[in-house]
Amino acid sequence: xxxxxxxxEIPRLRRYARAMLGxxxxxxxxxxxxLERAWCRLAQWRVGSDLRxxxxxxMHNLHVDQLRRPSLPTHSLDDAGDDAPIRPMQSDQLELxxxxxxxxxxxxxxxxxxxxxxxxxMSYAEVAAALEIPLGTVMSRLSRGRERLRQIMEGRQPxxxxxxxx
Amino acid sequence: xxxxxxxxxxxxxDARLAPPRQHEIDAYLAEHPDQAERxxxxxxxxxxxxxxxxxxxxxxxxxxxxxxxxxxxxxxxDRPPAAFFSRWSLQRxxxxxxxxxxxxxxxxxxxxxxxxxxxxxxxxPLPHQAAVAHVVYSPDVRRPVEVTADQEEQLVKWLSKRLGxxxxxPKLGAVGYELVGGRLLxxxxxxxxQFMYQDASGQRLTLYLSTENGGKAETGFRFxxxxxxxxxxxxxxxxxxxxxxxxxxxxxxxxxTAVYDQLDRAK
Numbered sequence: 001x002x003x004x005x006x007x008x009e010i011p012r013l014r015r016y017a018r019a020m021l022g023x024x025x026x027x028x029x030x031x032x033x034x035l036e037r038a039w040c041r042l043a044q045w046r047v048g049s050d051l052r053x054x055x056x057x058x059m060h061n062l063h064v065d066q067l068r069r070p071s072l073p074t075h076s077l078d079d080a081g082d083d084a085p086i087r088p089m090q091s092d093q094l095e096l097x098x099x100x101x102x103x104x105x106x107x108x109x110x111x112x113x114x115x116x117x118x119x120x121x122m123s124y125a126e127v128a129a130a131l132e133i134p135l136g137t138v139m140s141r142l143s144r145g146r147e148r149l150r151q152i153m154e155g156r157q158p159x160x161x162x163x164x165x166x
Numbered sequence: 167x168x169x170x171x172x173x174x175x176x177x178x179x180d181a182r183l184a185p186p187r188q189h190e191i192d193a194y195l196a197e198h199p200d201q202a203e204r205x206x207x208x209x210x211x212x213x214x215x216x217x218x219x220x221x222x223x224x225x226x227x228x229x230x231x232x233x234x235x236x237x238x239x240x241x242x243x244d245r246p247p248a249a250f251f252s253r254w255s256l257q258r259x260x261x262x263x264x265x266x267x268x269x270x271x272x273x274x275x276x277x278x279x280x281x282x283x284x285x286x287x288x289x290x291p292l293p294h295q296a297a298v299a300h301v302v303y304s305p306d307v308r309r310p311v312e313v314t315a316d317q318e319e320q321l322v323k324w325l326s327k328r329l330g331x332x333x334x335x336p337k338l339g340a341v342g343y344e345l346v347g348g349r350l351l352x353x354x355x356x357x358x359x360q361f362m363y364q365d366a367s368g369q370r371l372t373l374y375l376s377t378e379n380g381g382k383a384e385t386g387f388r389f390x391x392x393x394x395x396x397x398x399x400x401x402x403x404x405x406x407x408x409x410x411x412x413x414x415x416x417x418x419x420x421x422x423t424a425v426y427d428q429l430d431r432a433k
Contacts, residue, residue, distance in 0.1 A: 016219075019222075100218060153211070
């Protein structure tokens with residue numbers, strides 16, 4: 001494996017991790033874990049196959065593992081003592097218009113597809129490979145994610161998926 | 167025109183359609199202004215998302231990624247490959263440390279168990295963990311270890327298996343300490359090993375071996391004092407070593423040097 005090729009991917013990995021997690025430190029930790037795992041699993045990478053898709057898929061799997069892992073909720077004592085004022089969401093239109101906040105309201109699986117398409121400019125097939133999901137699932141998540149984001153940005157609540165049928 | 171699907175429309179947003187189909191969808195949208203408005207909103211959304219996160223590409227690499235790649239922040243791409251591999255080569259060497267090199271370097275690199283990174287190891291610092299383990303087990307008269315030195319072969323096999331990497335206790339007879347045995351302990355995120363030694367007077371010291379260090383830090387000898395316990399510790403690749411005893415710092419340093427020398431020779 002060409003180490004320069006890996007190094008060249010790091011900025012993109014960071015960008016995607018930041019977009020997925022929102023938090024800078026957590027994102028860089030995820031990139032770090034991704035690189036470590038990639039080196040450990042060097043044997044699994046086939047020379048000539050798509051390095052970027054491989055790295056993104058490692059990162060995706062690590063992220064999913066993290067979400068699954070039950071963790072103790074922890075709060076820094078400093079933060080707790082801070083008593084930072086929190087603006088109420090409902091009365092603050094600016095909050096709803098904030099793109100980053102809106103993205104964070106999307107379900108993880110929709111956000112992942114949306115970001116790989118919009119930020120990484122991957123083809124649908126590349127997204128399917130990176131996330132290890134069928135192409136049809138990529139398309140439906142993309143469609144639902146975009147529509148949901150549009151509704152959030154417009155200050156509307158996303159339409160409920162279910163209707164009450166009498 | 168064939169039927170227009172949602173997939174066509176999404177692909178139109180991303181300009182992924184073949185030109186003839188793209189034109190067909192253009193024509194379709196001209197007749198369906200509500201759909202056109204929706205898709206234009208998606209295009210604007212796509213541009214906004216990209217603009218929001220693109221600046222990350224130009225940020226300097228943070229220290230932890232820096233250390234991992236062993237390369238300068240921006241011109242990382244120009245770095246010769248050899249430099250990038252060096253740290254990993256060191257890790258492979260470290261795997262041979264303390265060690266009989268049972269599986270060899272390839273075996274270690276390929277081993278599936280994912281070692282937690284040093285971020286986790288920072289939960290409790292190595293010398294503190296080691297000192298606590300020392301004060302808990304070394305005063306124990308009847309069961310100081312799980313497996314005694316007369317079964318050293320089983321001890322080595324068992325701990326190597328549990329730690330997922332070959333480990334064995336160094337010989338400290340030359341500095342007056344004989345192996346008592348060893349045990350498996352819980353570390354911050356997985357198993358760690360403790361080897362116990364004692365001298366002719368019954369004075370005990372323990373060597374604490376963790377593999378939770380993620381392979382980024384390399385330290386020289388460090389000294390820490392935890393209560394009555396003196397600890398010498400150092401990190402090599404993923405391995406963290408800590409030698410603890412309630413003995414004089416200079417005497418402990420002598421033993422630590424003996425341990426370190428043996429590891430050095432193993433490389």
